[in-house]
Amino acid sequence: MRAVHFGAGNIGRGFIGALLDQSGYHTTFVDVNKTIIDEINEKINYRVILADENKQEQIVKNISGIVSSDDPEKVIEAIVEADIISTAVGPHILPFIAELLTNGLRRRLISNAEPVNIIACENMIGGSTLLKEKIFDHLNEDEKVLFEQSFGFPDSAVDRIVPNQTNEELLTVSVEPYYEWVVDASKIKGEKPEITGITYVDDLLPYIERKLFTVNTGHAVAAYTGYHFGYPTIQAAMEANEVKEIVRNALSETGDVLIKLYGFDKSIHQNYIDKILTRFLNPYISDEVTRVARGPLRKLGAKDRFIRPASLYTEQFSKAPENLSKAIAAALVFDYDQDEEAVKLQTLIKEKGYEGALKEVSELDSTHPLTKQVLQEVEKIQA
Numbered sequence: 012m013r014a015v016h017f018g019a020g021n022i023g024r025g026f027i028g029a030l031l032d033q034s035g036y037h038t039t040f041v042d043v044n045k046t047i048i049d050e051i052n053e054k055i056n057y058r059v060i061l062a063d064e065n066k067q068e069q070i071v072k073n074i075s076g077i078v079s080s081d082d083p084e085k086v087i088e089a090i091v092e093a094d095i096i097s098t099a100v101g102p103h104i105l106p107f108i109a110e111l112l113t114n115g116l117r118r119r120l121i122s123n124a125e126p127v128n129i130i131a132c133e134n135m136i137g138g139s140t141l142l143k144e145k146i147f148d149h150l151n152e153d154e155k156v157l158f159e160q161s162f163g164f165p166d167s168a169v170d171r172i173v174p175n176q177t178n179e180e181l182l183t184v185s186v187e188p189y190y191e192w193v194v195d196a197s198k199i200k201g202e203k204p205e206i207t208g209i210t211y212v213d214d215l216l217p218y219i220e221r222k223l224f225t226v227n228t229g230h231a232v233a234a235y236t237g238y239h240f241g242y243p244t245i246q247a248a249m250e251a252n253e254v255k256e257i258v259r260n261a262l263s264e265t266g267d268v269l270i271k272l273y274g275f276d277k278s279i280h281q282n283y284i285d286k287i288l289t290r291f292l293n294p295y296i297s298d299e300v301t302r303v304a305r306g307p308l309r310k311l312g313a314k315d316r317f318i319r320p321a322s323l324y325t326e327q328f329s330k331a332p333e334n335l336s337k338a339i340a341a342a343l344v345f346d347y348d349q350d351e352e353a354v355k356l357q358t359l360i361k362e363k364g365y366e367g368a369l370k371e372v373s374e375l376d377s378t379h380p381l382t383k384q385v386l387q388e389v390e391k392i393q394a
């Protein structure tokens with residue numbers, strides 16, 4: 012069986028590649044990073060190390076790589092032969108890989124009648140759906156019908172913490188032992204791909220929102236408040252009371268929203284939160300706050316980990332959430348100059364002020380109670 016995976020980065024190698032290998036697939040990694048792809052083709056294996064006291068290793072062996080910009084024709088051929096296609100490139104990159112995927116899938120219609128599924132493994136709601144839209148932008152009406160018949164774009168939720176890291180061997184990747192990969196079965200075309208570790212569900216939204224508004228909200232709260240208080244890593248931030256308290260309380264706020272929205276059992280959800288807080292403290296991982304805080308414009312988006320749960324909380328409980336508001340304020344003052352989106356956000360704030368920037372980035376009206384609460388928290392931070 013053959014897999015094509017776009018993005019040979021942390022999650023590509025440390026999670027998706029590892030599971031595909033365990034499931035008997037040959038994985039062709041497609042990336043723009045020539046150094047990584049050359050190393051994949053030279054070494055034809057890499058190590059995945061589980062970050063706990065046992066440091067168990069998996070050697071991922073059945074792999075090859077293509078630099079998409081150098082050899083698009085090879086990518087197209089790989090797509091024609093693929094039994095599964097996946098991505099872990101970052102939400103903002105999906106539009107840029109759509110054209111090459113379109114060309115591969117077009118060619119596939121000529122010589123391979125087997126349906127194939129394209130699964131975006133990105134931290135966002137509706138990643139595969141977005142990728143499908145971007146692909147369909149390249150199609151005429153007749154092609155859209157054919158693509159609908161043969162290609163599935165099931166959304167998914169992926170969870171495994173894989174920090175940025177430098178290892179002696181370039182491809183080695185250290186990952187937390189925990190993982191979850193949930194895929195929307197209702198959008199699969201043909202047979203469900205047999206991949207160890209995938210959980211198929213008929214309604215993905217509760218899973219992706221639970222993950223995004225607990226793991227990623229908690230992570231982002233720790234990252235932005237941790238950065239503000241000067242902590243370099245998530246672990247260091249989570250050991251500090253001034254950060255830990257805001258994270259815990261913010262997760263109670265998102266928990267209240269999720270429980271009301273999806274009817275989750277309160278004690279089961281609290282266990283889920285507690286497990287996540289332990290994962291953030293994993294002493295075998297060093298995860299920089301600047302990685303977890305990356306892309307504040309995306310993270311402050313209307314459907315993302317802060318604004319959607321905070322807006323829902325405001326609607327459900329008729330008041331703005333105190334701790335999420337503190338974290339949103341910390342995200343607004345995140346001024347890390349190596350992060351392109353942080354630089355853009357700070358420029359926007361200089362031009363339009365905090366209220367104007369929040370309106371533009373988060374689509375929050377100036378009169379919204381959340382806007383008012385966030386602006387008060389910004390003032391407190393700056394006092």
Ligand SMILES: NC(=O)c1ccc[n+]([C@@H]2O[C@H](COP(=O)([O-])OP(=O)(O)OC[C@H]3O[C@@H](n4cnc5c(N)ncnc54)[C@H](O)[C@@H]3O)[C@@H](O)[C@H]2O)c1
Pocket residue numbers: 017018019020021022023041042043044047079099100101102104107108132133134169170171172173174
């Ligand atoms: N790292 C984690 O803990 C984690 C966990 C769950 C989900 N995710 C999600 O996975 C995605 C990737 O995150 P990551 O941490 O692996 O990032 P990463 O930066 O380590 O990997 C992204 C890879 O995509 C490649 N890429 C960029 N543009 C490309 C293009 N046009 N074509 C092909 N490849 C391209 C990059 O070169 C890089 O190798 C994100 O959506 C992230 O939210 C990450």
Ligand SMILES: O=P(O)(O)OC[C@@H](O)[C@@H](O)[C@H](O)[C@H](O)CO
Pocket residue numbers: 134169170171172173226227230231302303304305306
């Ligand atoms: O990847 P991002 O930028 O959406 O979020 C940063 C981290 O919260 C994220 O990568 C987590 O490590 C991951 O989602 C854990 O499953």
